[in-house]
Amino acid sequence: MTQVRTRRPASPAEASACCGPIDDLLDPALFKALCDPTRAKLLACLVKCGRPCGVGEVAECCSVDLSVVSRHLRTLEAAGVLTSSKSGRSVSYEVRWKPLSGLLRDLADAISRCGPASGSTACNGACHVRR
């Protein structure tokens, strides 16, 4: 059973032995999907468009090959950023609005809750629990 800690770990070594919300939220897989400039552009495009878009349609917003766009959208889908739906011969991708914004907000909250504003040594389990 995990036990909520009321005090921060004294050292990074101790901190790494604890687990908290941040460990799940700071998932490299999500950021790996967002770190490529082309993918970021495609995502920004889909966000601003605000509706499901076909692969060829999205491909118009950047100068790379259609096959590259197809692969990037798949990558974003695998990371949980987009959802796809097939209708006839066209495939539409759309932003997973709530999961994406929710995760980013949770991450922001988890970070700020560990910050110095929330008390000097006490954190009441907001940052971590005993593993």
Place this chain on the structure above:
Amino acid sequence: MTQVRTRRPASPAEASACCGPIDDLLDPALFKALCDPTRAKLLACLVKCGRPCGVGEVAECCSVDLSVVSRHLRTLEAAGVLTSSKSGRSVSYEVRWKPLSGLLRDLADAISRCGPASGSTACNGACHVRR
């Protein structure tokens, strides 16, 4: 002068010609810093610790070489995630709490504001302005 648009772009092609909050917030450079598993672990460590930590100290939380940790912390600093301060022969890194959590929150807001919940075709410039 940029002009606020009250309607979404009709297509991704049109969307890519607009710029909005999302374009600045979806900066690949930040995500590039967070996409490496080792860096994510180092950052999680610093977050949970909640105070400035030395390089050697942070290095104890993962099994890579000290030189690797040094480079990773520099990378995170360059991305605006950490700040460093030198005191004598030790270098301390700390999370930039407010800028980091603030940016993630802004990004979450920018995304959700473009989502379908905020109206079908109207977005009143939340998503984009004319370039």
Place this chain on the structure above:
DNA sequence: TGCGTACTTGCGTCACTATGCAAGTATAGG
């Protein structure tokens, strides 16, 4: 001035990833 601590930098290696082109698959329409 010499030594130890606390990092940083140079360098070679290995693995992964983005890209374009070409070929393949799936579906709608005539």
Place this chain on the structure above:
DNA sequence: CCTATACTTGCATAGTGACGCAAGTACGCA
């Protein structure tokens, strides 16, 4: 059945990045 559309997959290439080791630098201390 044939063809066009809308993607997807295979493959080769070029670039990037993480890593460890070894050497270098910066600073405190005796």
